[in-house]
């Protein structure tokens with residue numbers, strides 16, 4: 001029997017033994033990519049039957065496009081029924097909130113992700129699968145590049161990320177082109193919904209998708225593949241730096257406790273204080289990535305931290321300056337002897 005090339009790619013990207021015996025929530029908008037993912041995973045699950053495994057098609061109805069939004073929800077419900085997989089949905093308006101729902105891209109994504117996580121927890125699933133494609137990856141990297149980004153932003157969309165100890169978000173189609181997904185759907189006669197908002201060149205991402213990339217490809221026909229390869233290489237570098245940064249953070253032990261919440265008094269600061277050792281030997285790139293881990297672990301805001309801020313911090317760690325200063329997010333930086341102390345300013 002001839003195996004469909006799309007199914008073959010999916011099997012290679014996410015080997016069935018990892019997931020066919022557990023619960024998997026599939027985030028499905030009704031669009032081609034996520035319909036392709038759901039149908040593909042369901043086919044594979046049928047080939048690897050395991051009574052403990054199940055799929056949940058999960059749809060978040062943002063309710064922004066009236067009847068079209070309800071039509072998307074209905075189409076995913078019907079698809080789930082036809083595949084005999086479970087179905088879960090939520091409407092943005094279902095949530096208790098006095099505030100008007102936010103409709104910027106970041107808020108929509110965050111509400112959707114929250115719903116997918118809650119669905120996975122309520123069904124006891126081990127994975128959430130979403131259908132980002134190789135094209136999404138290229139669009140994201142170009143978007144990050146033009147908006148301003150660091151090495152992490154150039155690494156593109158990760159193939160997986162842990163939500164917590166029991167739940168992992170996976171993107172099995174991250175190396176698969178959108179056209180391959182549509183070819184698969186065509187070959188099995190499976191329709192999908194076109195999102196009308198994708199046709200509007202209003203959102204930055206849609207402009208990149210519909211105008212910029214086609215224009216680039218008139219001169220560089222293989223640009224998308226080339227950018228995809230560059231981001232994959234960048235991801236390898238990134239994971240190398242991240243593991244070095246993790247080691248660096250673990251070595252940060254003024255007093256022998258790692259970079260974790262020691263106190264050293266100080267005026268005008270509140271909450272937890274963290275210290276790192278002065279260190280002029282470690283590469284600044286590793287120190288910066290380590291400091292970013294420390295920031296993330298404490299939920300300190302990184303949005304307004306520019307490359308100059310991080311470099312200044314790395315210089316402080318490497319150098320001998322005792323100057324005290326404040327970073328965006330009101331993070332107090334206080335060099336004392338061989339240590340640099342960080343804390344949130346309380347005033």
Ligand SMILES: Nc1ncnc2c1ncn2[C@@H]1O[C@H](COP(=O)(O)OP(=O)(O)OP(=O)(O)O)[C@@H](O)[C@H]1O
Nearest residue numbers: 027028029030031032033034058059060130131132
């Ligand atoms: N309304 C939704 N409900 C559930 N999951 C969603 C929804 N919208 C998107 N997703 C999931 O998140 C992934 C990425 O979202 P994004 O908005 O980039 O995709 P999309 O353009 O809607 O793609 P698709 O062709 O799958 O509809 C989707 O592939 C899908 O797996």
